Amino acid sequence: MPRSSHLILLSAIALLAAGVVAALAAASEGDAVTGPTTDAPAETSPEAAAAPTSTAPSTTAVLGFPAIADHGEVRAVRTPVGLVLPVLGGEQGAWQVLTPCATSAVVPGEPVLGAHVVLDPGHGGDEPGAVGPTGLREADLNLDIARRVRALLEAEGATVVLTRDADVRMTLATRASIARTMSPVAFLSIHHNAAPVGRSGVPGSELYHQLADPESKRLAGLLWEEMQEHLAPFGTDWAIGDDPGARARRSMRTGDDYYGILRNAQGVTSVLTEAAYLSNPAENALLETEEFRDAEARAIADGVLRLLRTDDPGSGFKPTKEVAVPAGSGGGVRGCVDPPLA
Numbered sequence: 421m422p423r424s425s426h427l428i429l430l431s432a433i434a435l436l437a438a439g440v441v442a443a444l445a446a447a448s449e450g451d452a453v454t455g456p457t458t459d460a461p462a463e464t465s466p467e468a469a470a471a472p473t474s475t476a477p478s479t480t481a482v483l484g485f486p487a488i489a490d491h492g493e494v495r496a497v498r499t500p501v502g503l504v505l506p507v508l509g510g511e512q513g514a515w516q517v518l519t520p521c522a523t524s525a526v527v528p529g530e531p532v533l534g535a536h537v538v539l540d541p542g543h544g545g546d547e548p549g550a551v552g553p554t555g556l557r558e559a560d561l562n563l564d565i566a567r568r569v570r571a572l573l574e575a576e577g578a579t580v581v582l583t584r585d586a587d588v589r590m591t592l593a594t595r596a597s598i599a600r601t602m603s604p605v606a607f608l609s610i611h612h613n614a615a616p617v618g619r620s621g622v623p624g625s626e627l628y629h630q631l632a633d634p635e636s637k638r639l640a641g642l643l644w645e646e647m648q649e650h651l652a653p654f655g656t657d658w659a660i661g662d663d664p665g666a667r668a669r670r671s672m673r674t675g676d677d678y679y680g681i682l683r684n685a686q687g688v689t690s691v692l693t694e695a696a697y698l699s700n701p702a703e704n705a706l707l708e709t710e711e712f713r714d715a716e717a718r719a720i721a722d723g724v725l726r727l728l729r730t731d732d733p734g735s736g737f738k739p740t741k742e743v744a745v746p747a748g749s750g751g752g753v754r755g756c757v758d759p760p761l762a
């Protein structure tokens with residue numbers, strides 16, 4: 421290193437040191453002004469030290485997740501490769517389970533008692549779902565968002581199970597069965613939309629709830645509010661379908677919930693989320709970014725937390741839509757090949 425560089429380096433260190441001193445001085449002035457509430461030495465005061473512990477339990481009771489009950493029977497197991505599968509029978513070391521392709525197999529695994537929230541990343545394996553202009557696969561995006569939501573909810577003390585935590589194909593039957601066996605307070609099937617019909621000034625998010633469950637409807641309305649709040653600030657060229665908002669879809673053929681995942685999960689408060697249009701280049705570009713993915717995950721996690729912690733009714737509700745055509749064939753058993761289970 422030449423001598424001049426040494427001098428520059430030493431000058432930089434001196435400036436840095438001066439800066440640190442100045443910052444420390446400013447900080448102590450700030451402490452003097454703001455008083456003991458933000459002052460670290462409060463630890464030395466018995467009253468101040470006792471305050472947080474005396475308020476913490478009530479806060480936890482109001483905002484926390486309850487302990488998950490042991491039903492005395494094993495309803496699901498986590499196999500050595502990390503799949504959570506519903507138990508049909510068997511015993512420790514040799515569980516008979518419902519496989520991803522909705523057949524049965526005998527596997528080893530550790531019991532999973534239940535979960536506060538079950539997240540269902542749509543598609544996977546040889547069912548990629550929508551594919552964006554940049555080649556972004558909906559299956560991969562759905563899984564990434566689900567993992568981010570899981571991290572946010574776990575930070576709040578929730579136990580979270582994903583119906584798939586890998587790029588594997590999973591039938592709707594097995595996804596819904598996992599939801600039912602976990603007895604969660606909420607089950608969210610996470611998707612991203614394609615084929616817009618127009619333009620919108622705000623995110624064209626679609627939240628589908630179950631026909632008969634008022635809590636499902638409330639959760640959809642809360643998720644709608646959170647999506648608008650967290651996604652609208654990105655202010656891009658939004659796409660829109662004909663179903664933005666929170667609504668149910670009824671099959672005209674069966675009179676029941678149109679979407680198989682919501683129908684099969686009846687008994688569990690469930691919502692299908694379509695946050696943004698993967699097929700719209702502007703939204704595809706956003707969906708490639710960490711910032712947008714974090715915002716979407718925050719919206720979903722906050723919707724679930726508000727379901728649990730508030731009586732807020734939600735908004736954005738639209739009339740139930742009657743649908744004549746059958747739902748897509750994705751998620752069926754035909755051509756399904758199970759991944760390694762153990």
Ligand SMILES: [Zn+2]
Pocket residue numbers: 542543549550558611612
């Ligand atoms: Zn999808």
